[in-house]
Amino acid sequence: MQDIQKLLKLLTENNVKFVIIGGFAAIVHGSSMVTEDLDLCISFSVNNLKKLLNAFQGINPEHRLIGTTRSLDPPSKLAKLKNLYLKTDLGYVDLLSEVSGVGGYERLKRHSTVIDLFGLKCFVVDIDTLIKTKKAMGRPKDKETILQLEAIKERSQR
Amino acid sequence: METKKSKKTTDSNWQKAGKWGIDLTILDANLRKTPTERVMTHQAALEAFLAFREAGNKFYARHSKTPKVTH
Numbered sequence: 001m002q003d004i005q006k007l008l009k010l011l012t013e014n015n016v017k018f019v020i021i022g023g024f025a026a027i028v029h030g031s032s033m034v035t036e037d038l039d040l041c042i043s044f045s046v047n048n049l050k051k052l053l054n055a056f057q058g059i060n061p062e063h064r065l066i067g068t069t070r071s072l073d074p075p076s077k078l079a080k081l082k083n084l085y086l087k088t089d090l091g092y093v094d095l096l097s098e099v100s101g102v103g104g105y106e107r108l109k110r111h112s113t114v115i116d117l118f119g120l121k122c123f124v125v126d127i128d129t130l131i132k133t134k135k136a137m138g139r140p141k142d143k144e145t146i147l148q149l150e151a152i153k154e155r156s157q158r
Numbered sequence: 159m160e161t162k163k164s165k166k167t168t169d170s171n172w173q174k175a176g177k178w179g180i181d182l183t184i185l186d187a188n189l190r191k192t193p194t195e196r197v198m199t200h201q202a203a204l205e206a207f208l209a210f211r212e213a214g215n216k217f218y219a220r221h222s223k224t225p226k227v228t229h
Contacts (some may be wrong), residue, residue, distance in 0.1 A: 002204055004197055027200045030188040034203050091229065115193050126194075142176070148185060151175035155189060 002091030005118045007038060010090075012120045014055035017043045017105060019112045019123040021096070021130070026145050028115060029127050033145050037055045041107040041125075044082075044097040049075035052095070052126035059089040101136040102129060127153050 004024065020028065022039030042048060047098040053061075053075060061068050063089040078084065098104040100119055102111060111129040114121050124134070131149050134142040170212065176182045188196050 002201070003169045003196070004201065013190075024197075027196055030185060030191075030196060032184040034200065034207055036204065036208075038201060048169060116195050144180065147171070147175045148180055150171040151185060152179070152189065154171040158220050 002036060004038060004091070006092065006124050007088075007124060008117055008120050010055040010059070011040075011052075012122070014051045016051045016055055017109075018095075019105065019108045019125055021099060021108070021125045021133070022094070023145070024129050025125045027148060028117070028124050029130065029149060030156075031145055031148045033148070037094050039094045039096065041096045041099050041105050041108045044079050045074045046079045049078045052072045054085075056088055056093075061088045062091075063087075064092060073157050094135070099125075100134055101133055127156075 020038040023035030064085045086093045112123040
């Protein structure tokens, strides 16, 4: 069960620094794709990870590994990781410390736009940067999303 | 003597997406929605997708040895 509204509410109420990226960012910009996980670029500072763990404490976050799950380490240990792939009661959440071709949270924030989602002000990677990062990854599965985003961008500029 | 210039037109990105098979009516409808409405539309589509997947898994569990589809 993916409940984006509740996830965003928990993150913003706890002042977690995040930028929405990946498939959900594409959906926010107008793509018709369907995705099961929420991809976020976050600051992997100990302070921000503390806030993240506070935000998720009631929704049973676990590392999502192939064939197994395990509970989370303290923020000081998590801060040494590059990415976190979590399973929660509200859905899958993938947390990235940086996005290839752009950089970490602070840099990505400069390539994002503030969008109102369910009354919450959220940073969402801008459409140009999203296209650029999807192209940089070169994954066949992103081909359709890139075409959709380029069409959306063109239509929005008319 | 008048010569005819061959007129080469390039497809717009919108046309390219349509030729690739993307349903432009859905994209057009999405662009008329607010970002929150787009996420809510996605939520409904995801719930349907998960329900279909679960139904498929149940069907194949009863009728064959096809492995269960997971995330």
